[in-house]
Amino acid sequence: MNRKRLIQALGLAQKAGAVIKGNEGVHDAVRQGKAKLVLLADNASDGSKKKLLTACAYYQIEIQTISLTKEELAAVLGSKTVCAAIALKNHEILKLIKKN
Numbered sequence: 001m002n003r004k005r006l007i008q009a010l011g012l013a014q015k016a017g018a019v020i021k022g023n024e025g026v027h028d029a030v031r032q033g034k035a036k037l038v039l040l041a042d043n044a045s046d047g048s049k050k051k052l053l054t055a056c057a058y059y060q061i062e063i064q065t066i067s068l069t070k071e072e073l074a075a076v077l078g079s080k081t082v083c084a085a086i087a088l089k090n091h092e093i094l095k096l097i098k099k100n
Contacts, residue, residue: 003067007076009093010039010086014077018090021079023048026087030055035087038063041070044084052085 013019020029029035030052038056040049042065056063066073070082077083 006066006068010073010076013088013090013093016090016093018088018093019077020087020089021077021083021085022081023052023085026052026085027055029087029089030059030061033059034089035061036091037061037088039073039086039088040065041068041073041084042066043069048084 010019020026020035026035026038030038035056038052038061040052040063044065053063055061068076070084073086074081074083077086
């Protein structure tokens with residue numbers, strides 16, 4: 001994925017209300033069928049990766065590691081706390097992310 005376009009698409013997704021942030025929120029969204037795609041920061045902890053990889057495999061949700069750190073991802077989304085994972089819950093935003 002082109003890093004600049006990814007950042008732009010994530011900003012748009014945040015403004016559209018199509019982003020669920022944080023490990024617990026993402027895990028809940030996966031279990032509830034709200035997540036269409038899960039994105040992991042490239043420096044997410046092994047524990048976070050394992051938990052989300054397991055849940056996504058079980059519920060058949062696509063998961064990708066992106067070229068942003070937790071700190072960069074938080075900054076893109078306007079979060080004051082680091083963000084290791086996000087879930088996208090909108091099909092149109094998903095198309096935009098995958099296109100880039």
